[in-house]
Amino acid sequence: MEKALKRYSPIFVLPTFAAFIIGFIIPFIEGLYLSFCQFTTVSNFKWIGISNYINALKDTSFTDSFKFTVAFAIVSILSINVLGFGLALLLTKGLKGTNIFRTVFFMPNLIGGIVLGYIWQILINCVLSIVGQPLLALNTKAGYWGLIILMCWQQIGYMMIIYIAGLQNVSEDLIEAAKIDGATLKQILWKIKIPMVMPSITICVFLTLTNSFKLFDQNLALTGGDPNHTTEMFALNIYQTFYARAGMQWKGLGQAKAVIFCILVVVISMIQLRATRSKEVQQ
Numbered sequence: 001m002e003k004a005l006k007r008y009s010p011i012f013v014l015p016t017f018a019a020f021i022i023g024f025i026i027p028f029i030e031g032l033y034l035s036f037c038q039f040t041t042v043s044n045f046k047w048i049g050i051s052n053y054i055n056a057l058k059d060t061s062f063t064d065s066f067k068f069t070v071a072f073a074i075v076s077i078l079s080i081n082v083l084g085f086g087l088a089l090l091l092t093k094g095l096k097g098t099n100i101f102r103t104v105f106f107m108p109n110l111i112g113g114i115v116l117g118y119i120w121q122i123l124i125n126c127v128l129s130i131v132g133q134p135l136l137a138l139n140t141k142a143g144y145w146g147l148i149i150l151m152c153w154q155q156i157g158y159m160m161i162i163y164i165a166g167l168q169n170v171s172e173d174l175i176e177a178a179k180i181d182g183a184t185l186k187q188i189l190w191k192i193k194i195p196m197v198m199p200s201i202t203i204c205v206f207l208t209l210t211n212s213f214k215l216f217d218q219n220l221a222l223t224g225g226d227p228n229h230t231t232e233m234f235a236l237n238i239y240q241t242f243y244a245r246a247g248m249q250w251k252g253l254g255q256a257k258a259v260i261f262c263i264l265v266v267v268i269s270m271i272q273l274r275a276t277r278s279k280e281v282q283q
Contacts, residue, residue, distance in 0.1 A: 035255040038248035046248070052256035061229055062257055065237035066264075072144065072233065073212035076151045080208045081201070083152065084159030089189075091160070092167045102164070105157035113154075117221020120150045124222075136223055143223040143231035150218050155211065159204045166200030167193065195279070202276040209272055213265050234261050 030042060035052055039045030056062055087105060091098050108116070124146045125135045136143050170193055178188050194201075216235035219225070225232030225240065232240070238261060242254030 031255055032259060035252065035259045037255075038252045039255075040248050040251060044248075048252065052252045053260070055253055056256045056260060059241075059253070059257075061232070062237055062241075064229070065232045065234050068144075068231065069213060069215075069234045072147060072151075072215075073209065075148055076155075076212045077205060077208045079148065079152050080155045080159055081204055084156045084204065085163045085201075087156065087160045088163035088167055089193075092164055102157075102161065105160055107157065108154045109158040111154070113215075113217035114221045116150055116154055117218040120146060120153075121222050124149075137226045140227060140230040143226070146222055147215070147219060147231070147233075150222060151212065151215065154218075155208060159208065162200050162204050163197065166197035170196045198276065198280040202273065202280065205272060205276055206269060210265060210269055213261075213268070 034042065034045060036049060037045040037047050037052075091101055095101075121136060124142060128135050128139065128142055133139060133142065136146060174192060174196075175188060178192055183191070214235055215233055216239065219231070219233045219236045220239075223231040225236055229237075238254055238257045241250055241257055
């Protein structure tokens with residue numbers, strides 16, 4: 001039976017592998033080629049070499065969106081993971097109503113990004129109008145912090161669930177032994193719990209990092225890049241270049257920006273994974 005399963009296992013993998021090739025690998029290779037072209041469709045293109053990449057790096061809106069995205073990612077990654085881990089610690093203390101709180105905190109993650117963006121746009125604009133500040137369309141600072149709040153509100157509950165799973169795997173015997181040896185709660189947290197949940201931290205930091213860099217729908221709905229593209233993130237800048245402008249040169253430029261974006265996210269993610277995995281403790 002086992003030999004038969006091994007023999008026929010490729011048959012079961014084939015449909016998914018074929019879908020991956022057709023839906024990802026082929027379009028990626030084709031997109032990579034088109035980034036070196038001026039084009040309107042995949043059948044109407046003209047090879048121009050690395051000009052698109054040179055123009056992309058010279059485009060100040062692209063470099064500004066990168067700076068804005070990095071500033072957003074740093075704050076959102078720290079906020080989401082610190083608050084998510086803090087909530088996980090509280091909800092693993094055996095408090096009454098823990099399951100209800102877990103459900104409530106997780107629910108925002110089930111709502112679509114576009115819907116959340118428009119909901120928070122209304123809420124934030126109401127608050128700004130009450131306190132006499134410019135609305136999001138004219139307020140870069142409010143747009144930045146609005147995106148941070150939206151991202152935190154949506155993602156904290158999801159990361160909290162992952163951290164709870166990690167904390168529940170920490171051996172109670174280990175914690176009891178530390179208490180007997182005179183360890184304080186702070187020492188238990190920093191010397192036992194955090195090292196033991198590093199696999200969860202690796203996953204959560206990876207997810208928040210990639211989600212922050214590729215954020216699009218919330219950015220489009222909440223600020224749309226206003227005022228004057230100052231709250232425009234990486235993905236939205238690529239979208240605006242590719243779809244909001246007419247002409248062969250803009251399609252190629254948008255494709256080159258997408259390739260640069262892909263490379264940057266992969267490189268940064270790999271660095272993060274290597275850094276956090278090196279801190280993991282074998283259990």
